Amino acid sequence: MAAEPAPTRPLNLRERKKLRTRAEIRKVTYxxxxxxxxxxxxxxxxxxxxEVSPSTVVRxxxxxxxxxLTDEKDAVLAARLLARPAAEPPLESLRAILLDAVRTALTEEPAETRLRARLMVEIPAVRARLTETTAETAQMLARALAERTGRDADDLEVRVFTAAVLGALREATVFWAERGQADDLVPLLDRTVDTLRDGLSL
Known part of the structure; x- marks a missing residue:
């Protein structure tokens, strides 16, 4: 049986204001x-x-x-990973939650998602930072995956596996952006996971 994500407490007024400020900064930046x-x-x-101070943006x-490159959705991804069926292979669990997140982003924030991918290709600093943020997300998902599989939180195989999946999906997104975003991204990502599962055919 799938584990239920832990209930979260309601945000207080200060926390809601901080989230609104972060969202507004993102909106105007895009x-x-x-x-x-x-x-x-x-x-x-x-x-x-x-309509905030420069120090607020930096804070x-x-x-x-x-x-x-960042948002508040990593914790949601971890909760969804923990809630996947217990018998589901780890690769399929990651496929499900990550592709669903991309599908949602393309539906709810299509312009921002496409702009982010274009910046990844065009701006070296964005691409370099993406590598760092992907590694941070991988560590967080690795902890959730370790919990699901009963492994140690710092298990090498779990860390390598999770980093490989996220790194491959990042590379597929770059591939998509380099080609003018002409193809559908989600099928490309699905194909990427298939390649990880099946290996490279000769």
Whole structure:
């Protein structure tokens, strides 16, 4: 039987305000990047557009690239991973939760999702930071996967496996963006997981 994610307490007023501020900073950053290009999007311009101080932007996002690369969904992914059927192979569990997250992003935030992928290809600093944030997400999912499989939280095989899956999906997203985002991303990611499962045919 699948484990149920732990209930979360309601957010207090201060926490809700912080989330709204983070969301507004992200929103204006995407708009400015689409209109002016990433290099022109300074902390000062983001702060002005979001009607906050530059120090507030830096407090929420010490690394500018994180504005377009991070969100609050990692904890949700971990909970969904823990809730997958207990007998399901780990690769299929990761396929299910990660592809569903991408599918949701393309439906709910299509412009932002496509812009993020384009910046990954065009801006070296964004791509470099993506590698770091992907590693952080992999560590978090590895802990959840270790819990599901009864392994140690710092198990080498779990860490390598999870990092490999996320790294492969990141590379597939870059592949998609390099080719003008012409194909459907989710089937490409599904194909990527198949390649991890089946290996490279000769």
């Amino acid at each position: 708009r400015l990047a689409a209109e002016q290009g990433w290099d022109a999007v300074t902390i000062e311009r983001i702060a002005t557009a979001a 929420y996002f010490p690394v500018r690239e994180d504005i377009v």
